[in-house]
Amino acid sequence: MTLRLGVIGTGAIGQEHIRRCSKVLQGARVVAVSDINVDGAKAALNRLGLEAEVYADGHEVVKSSEVDAVLVTSWDPTHEEFTLAAIAAGKPVFCEKPLAMTAEGCRRIVDAEIKFGKRLVQVGFMRPYDAGYVALKKVITDGEIGEPLMLHCAHRNPTVPENYVTDMAITNTLIHELDVLRWLTEDDYKTVQVVFPRTSSKSHAKLKDPQIVLFETHKGIRIDVEIFVNCAYGYDIQCEVVGEEGIARLPEPQSVLLRKEAKLSETILTDWKDRFIDAYDVELQAFINDATAGQLQGPSAWDGYAASVAADACIKAQNSGAIEPVELPARPAFYNKS
Numbered sequence: 001m002t003l004r005l006g007v008i009g010t011g012a013i014g015q016e017h018i019r020r021c022s023k024v025l026q027g028a029r030v031v032a033v034s035d036i037n038v039d040g041a042k043a044a045l046n047r048l049g050l051e052a053e054v055y056a057d058g059h060e061v062v063k064s065s066e067v068d069a070v071l072v073t074s075w076d077p078t079h080e081e082f083t084l085a086a087i088a089a090g091k092p093v094f095c096e097k098p099l100a101m102t103a104e105g106c107r108r109i110v111d112a113e114i115k116f117g118k119r120l121v122q123v124g125f126m127r128p129y130d131a132g133y134v135a136l137k138k139v140i141t142d143g144e145i146g147e148p149l150m151l152h153c154a155h156r157n158p159t160v161p162e163n164y165v166t167d168m169a170i171t172n173t174l175i176h177e178l179d180v181l182r183w184l185t186e187d188d189y190k191t192v193q194v195v196f197p198r199t200s201s202k203s204h205a206k207l208k209d210p211q212i213v214l215f216e217t218h219k220g221i222r223i224d225v226e227i228f229v230n231c232a233y234g235y236d237i238q239c240e241v242v243g244e245e246g247i248a249r250l251p252e253p254q255s256v257l258l259r260k261e262a263k264l265s266e267t268i269l270t271d272w273k274d275r276f277i278d279a280y281d282v283e284l285q286a287f288i289n290d291a292t293a294g295q296l297q298g299p300s301a302w303d304g305y306a307a308s309v310a311a312d313a314c315i316k317a318q319n320s321g322a323i324e325p326v327e328l329p330a331r332p333a334f335y336n337k338s
Ligand SMILES: NC(=O)C1=CN([C@@H]2O[C@H](COP(=O)(O)OP(=O)(O)OC[C@H]3O[C@@H](n4cnc5c(N)ncnc54)[C@H](O)[C@@H]3O)[C@@H](O)[C@H]2O)C=CC1
Pocket: 008, 009, 010, 011, 012, 013, 014, 034, 035, 036, 037, 040, 057, 058, 073, 074, 075, 076, 078, 096, 097, 098, 124, 125, 126, 172, 272, 276
């Protein structure tokens, strides 16, 4: 069976996901797309050499009888609306991060999914599918470094557009760590504090950059995450876990070691598309397989909600300067892993 996909949002990652679902992965075909920029959507299909129905309104994609499952790859504030529409239509939906702009928005999705009675939502948290993170988690769960005590992490982008403002460092960028560090440590956040070093001259008036986010988890692990989205030098994701018996570090992406002109060097990637290219392939193949089998297993609406509960606390902490509690309710049995 071929899963017929409808894609809402044909910008950077929408085009990447259309390309991989059409040309790299098995078992799916993109039959419909939508973007508020209809000409842009048509041009994207042309560039990829693909044919699909083009709609101006994402809801037409969700409603189309030709579409079995939906990918939401439009701007962050549109995710909740399209995900809720897909649930109402009873269609599996892969929604890029963040699931919604607030925990309240994510909770509406969780409640709608529970009411529907079956998992329909996978959130685009791709890091648990990244081979490096999987290897790092194995070292921890195999007990090789003993109990984790501290994590030192960094999420660095070379640059961001002018419309990227201070709270987006949390909702758009840190949201990946908010998910993957729960998954890695099998723990939840208890408190958070955000501190602002001197702002880089490469930033702008509405963006404090860098930021340092400090967590304590329920088990007492201390985590620091540096978010630096104008770091200039590359796209760099770091994660070091300090345990009782040793230290484990996220592997660097593979790169050739070059000896040239009296220098020994390695290339640093500059784009998330390249850094996580394999992880995006694996996460979407999983979505295609699981949606076809009628049983989603990837990052759930609850995971999207849990990350957003922490994100809300981070934003509060950005504004208060204080240590803020992260209050995640108990996970409903509906989301218990089998
Ligand atoms: N998992 C990951 O690593 C990544 C996830 N993302 C997420 O994917 C989403 C898209 O990001 P990008 O592609 O980088 O942004 P983009 O700005 O390149 O593309 C977004 C597209 O959505 C369209 N759009 C906006 N509102 C719409 C609506 N109501 N209906 C249909 N189309 C609409 C825009 O016209 C634009 O073409 C964001 O939510 C972002 O957070 C983006 C990059 C990486």
